Amino acid sequence: MSEAVLQTQPILQGNRLALSRLLTQVENDTAEGRSALAELFPHTGRAHLIGVTGAPGTGKSSLVNQLTLHYRKEQKSKVAIIAVDPSSPFTGGAVLGDRVRMRDLSGDDGVFIRSMASRGSVGGLAQKTAAFVQVFDAAGYDIIIIETVGAGQSEVDIARLAHTTLVVEAPGLGDDIQAIKAGILEIADVLVINKADRPGVENTERALRSTLELAHPTRRVIHHHGRMMTLEPPPAETALWIPPILKTIATERTGIPELAEAIARHKSHLYQSGDWSARDRARLRSELDAVLQEALMNRFLNGSHREAYEQALEKVIRREWSPYEAVRGLLNGG
Amino acid sequence: MTEKKIRVLVAKPGLDGHDRGAKVVARALRDAGMEVIYTGLRQTPEMIAEAALQEDVDVVGLSILSGAHMALAPRILELLKANGQENVKVFIGGIIPDDDMPKLKEIGITGIYGPGASTDDIIRDIREAVTS
Ligand code: B12
Ligand SMILES: Nc1nc2c(ncn2[C@@H]2O[C@H](COP(=O)(O)OP(=O)(O)O)[C@@H](O)[C@H]2O)c(=O)[nH]1
Numbered sequence A: 001m002s003e004a005v006l007q008t009q010p011i012l013q014g015n016r017l018a019l020s021r022l023l024t025q026v027e028n029d030t031a032e033g034r035s036a037l038a039e040l041f042p043h044t045g046r047a048h049l050i051g052v053t054g055a056p057g058t059g060k061s062s063l064v065n066q067l068t069l070h071y072r073k074e075q076k077s078k079v080a081i082i083a084v085d086p087s088s089p090f091t092g093g094a095v096l097g098d099r100v101r102m103r104d105l106s107g108d109d110g111v112f113i114r115s116m117a118s119r120g121s122v123g124g125l126a127q128k129t130a131a132f133v134q135v136f137d138a139a140g141y142d143i144i145i146i147e148t149v150g151a152g153q154s155e156v157d158i159a160r161l162a163h164t165t166l167v168v169e170a171p172g173l174g175d176d177i178q179a180i181k182a183g184i185l186e187i188a189d190v191l192v193i194n195k196a197d198r199p200g201v202e203n204t205e206r207a208l209r210s211t212l213e214l215a216h217p218t219r220r221v222i223h224h225h226g227r228m229m230t231l232e233p234p235p236a237e238t239a240l241w242i243p244p245i246l247k248t249i250a251t252e253r254t255g256i257p258e259l260a261e262a263i264a265r266h267k268s269h270l271y272q273s274g275d276w277s278a279r280d281r282a283r284l285r286s287e288l289d290a291v292l293q294e295a296l297m298n299r300f301l302n303g304s305h306r307e308a309y310e311q312a313l314e315k316v317i318r319r320e321w322s323p324y325e326a327v328r329g330l331l332n333g334g
Numbered sequence B: 001m002t003e004k005k006i007r008v009l010v011a012k013p014g015l016d017g018h019d020r021g022a023k024v025v026a027r028a029l030r031d032a033g034m035e036v037i038y039t040g041l042r043q044t045p046e047m048i049a050e051a052a053l054q055e056d057v058d059v060v061g062l063s064i065l066s067g068a069h070m071a072l073a074p075r076i077l078e079l080l081k082a083n084g085q086e087n088v089k090v091f092i093g094g095i096i097p098d099d100d101m102p103k104l105k106e107i108g109i110t111g112i113y114g115p116g117a118s119t120d121d122i123i124r125d126i127r128e129a130v131t132s
């Protein structure tokens, strides 16, 4: 491998091969990748980050394809797509198949699709997905769409990374209560019922609405003891965003402009409420925390303090130190 | 530092709908620890070269059972080169008559495999080509 420092200038100027090669360096966490990331960092902070999550087969990739076509046609925005698929826990290999649904996007220099294997990380993203976002952001992509693994349970990482998170559901995919857990709804900024051509859309919509009501109390009129009563929602500091529910048929391009509009409304809401910078802050904080954690662990597990760590561990095993005392000793020791 | 993964694009160029072989090979490479980007059917040479660029792959694997390999393979090599990816190794599988093999090797195809080829051989050859 060459020792040469990666040039970031071509990336800022839109060289796609340089961009692609940097992504590989970043993914493999090389020294070149790290220094290029540091150089690019001041150029980040402009892109709108859109997360797309939901169970496998709900139509996430097909929706990303349609949304991107829409953005290219209506706004001429440059769009980057990061599509994450799971790595096999046994062999570390992966088949990344999201591109199959995105063939309409080929031949357009304003679109860049990169597939990513999760490489053992849980939570729906790969460890380096946030770093990929920084590279695309610096390279001048206006919109960065991140498609998660969609394993279902722990998809909170995407909500931390993205400005706007789409949760995609589809009729007939076990949508009764089980799949539509409050947890996934809490991360949704926009709810999409895709495959609206399929039977059972009404059931899915009803289930979504009732779960949504629990998570986001709104003003409701109810019948109570034969009288009309109005329930007021709890007072809020800022205007509340209630996730809208949109119906789409990604294979027929139905509902796509409406979906893009809902995403745009969410973006203006973020700006008006001040949530845009709050989310930015929260995201960068969690990135900083992750890097700090990794660096600290590395210092003791692989780095200069390995021996001190082993000695502390021995003391803990002999019950001379508690783990707390061990950590205090290690940190004070340098 | 994370170990470098071998990334392979498996593509079906042309109008050929035989996709069993491509899928068998994709899965075998995954089971050998590689990251396989599968493009699906009916890819033009331009689409394949573009995907290879965006995915920064080490290897492009073409599955062609239609007989169109002598038209498709040179074009794909040419486009890879034009994009600055002349180092990418290109492998072909499918129905390739013996007569065409030397010509394909000559223009720069690294490995050629026909019906019944062993996936272990394919894996070994890809590893060898990438690390050499
Ligand atoms: C199954 C089959 C079909 C199925 C395909 C199902 C599918 N979804 O794949 C169906 C019935 C649909 C079909 C249709 C046709 N078929 Co057909 N089909 C076959 C058959 C019998 C087996 C192919 C197969 O799946 N083999 C199993 C897989 C695992 O093997 P494989 O693809 O060869 O892959 C191995 C290697 O080649 C290699 N490999 C393959 N890809 C790759 C990629 C990489 C990167 C690497 C490293 C290696 C590699 O490794 C694999 C593992 O060993 C072959 C005959 C044969 N013996 O090959 C004819 C054959 C390919 N078909 C043929 C024809 C003509 C057709 C039709 C045009 C028939 C017609 N007139 O309608 C249609 C066209 C369909 C289309 N749209 O393209 C001809 C092609 C003739 C030619 N090229 O000169 C063949 C050779 C039969 C013949 N002897 O005439 N077919
Ligand atoms: N009937 C129907 N099928 C769809 C729709 N959207 C996607 N699909 C199909 O659903 C399957 C899975 O789609 P994909 O986008 O790969 O889903 P993902 O796994 O969530 O990314 C594919 O066969 C698509 O063609 C839709 O709106 N209606």
Ligand SMILES: [Mg+2]
Residues within 6 Å of the ligand: A060, A061, A062, A097, A098, A147
């Ligand atoms: Mg997908």
